[in-house]
Amino acid sequence: MTASIITGPAPGSSLTDTDDTTAAQTEETDRSPRNARTHFTVAAVFSDHMVLQRHRPIAVFGTATPGTPITASILPSPPSERNAISHAPCCTPQETATVRTTTEGRWLVALPAMGACAAPHRLTVTDGTETVQFDDVLIGEVWLAGGQSNMELELRNSLHPEAAVDNAHDPLLRFYNTPKTGAVDERAERKSGWSVCTPQSAGVMSAVAYYFANRLRAELAGTTEVTIPVGIVDCYIGGTSITCWMSRQRLETSAAGREYLNRYDDQVAGRDLDAMRYDWTTWQTNFNAWNANIDAARTADPDVTWETLNAQYGECPWPPPMTPFSQYRPCGAFEAMVSRVAPYTVRGVMWYQGEEDEAYCERYRTLLGDMIDEWRGLWNDRLPFLIVQLPRWIAKSEADAGRDVMHWPVIRAAQMDAARTIPDVHIVVTLDCGEFDNIHPLDKKTVGDRLAAMALRRVYGNGDNGDESDNGMFTGNGPVVDGPESTACVRADGNGIIVIFRHADGLHFGHYNGDDLGINRDDVALGSPIDTAELPADASGFALSGGDGVWHAASARILADDEHDSGSGNDAGRRRVQVWSTAVPEPCAVRYGWFSWGPAPLFNDAGLPAEPFTRER
Template identity: 45%
Template sequence: MVTATGIAPGSEMTAQMEQVEERNVSGVLHIASIFASHMVLQRNKPIAVFGALAADCAGMEVVAEIHDFDGSLIAQEHAYSSQNVVNGFSQWRVMLPAQPEGGPYTLRIVAGNDAIEFDDVLIGEVWLAGGQSNMELELRNSEHADEALEDCADPLLRFYNAPKTGVINRNAENTSSWQESSPENSGVMSAVAYYFARKLRSELDPDLPVGIVDCYIGGTSITCWMSEDALNSSGAGRDYLTRYQRAIAGKTQQQFDLETSDWESQVDEWNANVAAAREADPDIAQEKLNEQFGACPWPPPLTPTSQWRPSGPFHAMLERIMPYSLAGFLWYQGEEDEQYCGFYRELLGMMIGEWRARWSENLPFLIVQLPQWIDKKVDETEGDPMLWPVLREAQWDAAQSIDNVYVICTIDCGEYDNIHPVDKRTPGERLADCALRQVYGMSRIPVYGPTVLGFRCDPNGRVRLFFRYAHGLHFDGTTPGSRGDASVAELPSLVRSPESSGFELAGADGVFHPATAAIFVDCDIDDLVNSRVNVVDYNATEFGIPVNSRSIGTITLATPDVPEPMAMRYAWRSWGPAPLFNDDGLPAQPFRLDLTDHTAPVESVEPVTPDGTAD
């Protein structure tokens, strides 16, 4: 099995650079590096301003002020630095009163005779974009990058890239800055986060600034973004820490340096070869690149300063920007945890809880569910390891069971044999739609694909599924990229043969077989409530159907290979058919059901024969 990892194409890790002047230091006053001119501060909630003072200034007063363009005072607050000295510094935090959107302003921080000012400061909506390589993949390397960059100039859309590192790198922090979206700047912004922010800018008030805090590293496990205390609180987290300790045990610093240097040389050579090949042939396939140059050298060596060690980026990146006031979090990660996918749901819940605790707020958490992908070599030799479906289920479950957590389905996205799909507009805009509806209350924005609500089984081996958000329920395409393709589309769009339906049934032996799937005339809410349906979504009030809902959808499954179905699943593959959509163009969520002990006679379901036609 190939572990799904890697750095996003073209993304640059924080490298060594010439020493630069401390930009957020004045005398005894130190301010966190995320504060800079051109930044966006969060509106309508207290604004956290934080930093440190020299050790001999413990207990000193720190004052933060917001001034308008004419120098008039907008807001002011003060606090005293801690009496506790840690690593030679006394920490302080000032909470400025909540402000509406606006700007440009000046933010001024004063401690004794020392002061620092930041200008061109806006107040609007600020989101943190976190995760690994698919959040990291930059706009300049995404699909239609040239067009996007030509059209990206927007002085009210701004971003801050947290330096990518496994240990605190003050020199890198001193070179970091907030930047306006422009053709010159935005190429190094997360493509997903850019499309998210752009849609927020287009749908919300046109004068409302939007800021993105980019905080990610390709190839990182979820455990890289959690503290040691959190990891040690569970068996799953402790296992990650134990594996890391075993990997570094008995090695000297010289060995760590040599391993890292050798790996960096291999990666540099591989990147140079791939870049040259792509320049010569922009359409060259990933498979061809792998044939010529091999896979990207991975994994990197683990060291006590590695970006990929448990808790490394948490301390070196995330803690450095906590608790910068935010509207919420965007999260696109999971690929690196494929091998231990059975623990992902537990870790995801722990991480969400820790982040919210550190920000002291139940902030919205928006998750990109993993799209489709499989390594070609694995597919052709070992076969599908069926681990990504487990990760997707964990992400979906988190959204169903944790308050203020949401997930967007991307099962219609992805690229075969390329773990870094270049279409980042789809996930970015779906995240934005999710935020617009769930966070900003825009109920007109569609965000739900067909979602299974319940089922009935009959004595003849047929299974009838009931879906909500199923207006215009239909099949389209098979795997990503095939929607609307006449060469692969089947007619009618309401019936699918077993090989392309994405639905599977299993009997008592647990072996799944592809099933014919047929969409029938939608029933209304009364038909569902009055029938003996085994409800899957127990959290749905009145089955989760709004009073004015147009309809719910029904699909009947059958296969002669499974006369007595005990279980079913849909789109339960790393890469495979997932053709079910509603007329909002949103895909059905992958799912699986236990059908045992939930049988009821079906009185009015049209039977489906194995060839997909109605009796």
């Protein structure tokens, strides 16, 4: 297959103020003392206002002259500083640990695990001669938000940004934007730092991550008398393949990874470095101009269509030229971003990515599993991964031509398989959240809320909270996170196939983004019922095959509780759907939502969408 669709960074997303050529040319002459001393440095992810992970040993790390002893200490800030920020009393003692720098010049101090505390602390790191000090340090829950443009899309560019940004005032919600680059950029790192969530700062935060953290803050507040801060490490770049987030050593271990490496190596082989820098600078200038035009046009008219934008400003200049310093090259983001923030102690990872790999979708399941395994090794922890399954999407040009290359269903299936086969990997279905002809759907609140619900249920709801003080509320209970899932299908007595679902109490046909019902999504919530239990073939999302490999759109109806047949069993709660088509008198297989773009009307009473599937009878 060849690449037919490009994704690129989310329009309007801020990049670092240095480009990749700067990263390759940065000199040490402007070295800043923020995290650097004569004989040691502390990793840039550590700064004032950071949040440290509760109930886990806290990794503090950096570089130093080999053999240098490094001591890290954390203690409550003086009462005067504490009262200025929080009324919470001091709830942790002073903790100290020392380690000697390795012969490779790296050091890592593990401070003892501590409970959550909203009162500010001071973290100090010293070699016995000089000290680096960080103030207003909180202890709570920390998550890494990773992926490409749909994780990158910022709060200020999401749906209803004015209200969201104006209300984004929470001194106990903080975030760190990892500089976006494909080569280590120490100047950008020195300018980076943790930010307290305010209307002035929150606009450049990942919208998905903001809504996730906002709900997490609210929900965890009810589980314990201790106030729990939340921190987000934003680590994403739009337009990146999953291979950008893995090491060359790991990619070389699989045929799928080697294919990506070989394509990259062929693109840069024998090319002059100065010529590549020139090509990159030219592309960056054109891309920045296009991005600024798009941003201005969408600000002036939020409802402007991509067809209009492309006609006025041209298609996005994509892909960029491939270079050894590009963030879009295999391993680039891993080397310049992931390896710079790891192993900062986090509770887990949110992952929203896959669009850029659609042309090589058959390789995605292998690469996703390899990336999860590599990151867990890097953190030395079986981190929970919360994966956002790709929503529906198709470009208008493809839809107008009646083409659907069916790559996104394969990516979705790979993501679902990872969640079902890899321990502590969970999936959030967003089939109902896509937008026609917009690969960057603006409704990130629904996505962030569902991620938070998944974390509350699967991560915090399993009793693994660290101590008895905040166990119990979500154990065995908590938010509903599963939409209808097909478990079996049987031949109907009369016509077609009956599909049996679980997690399907209150199964109904409901509204979704992009349906043709003439209803504004601002007025009707996703999943709210449609007044019918039966839909025609062009609106049901179901299809049938007679075993010849040809699929036909099929009608569907939700069976009432008393409509039992010999094959369906006695499932209560409207958990069965009959699917039929006159074009397929002897159906052998059924599928739902198996397209890039199409109807997705099936929901449960929690308003959660049915997952896409294909199943043989």
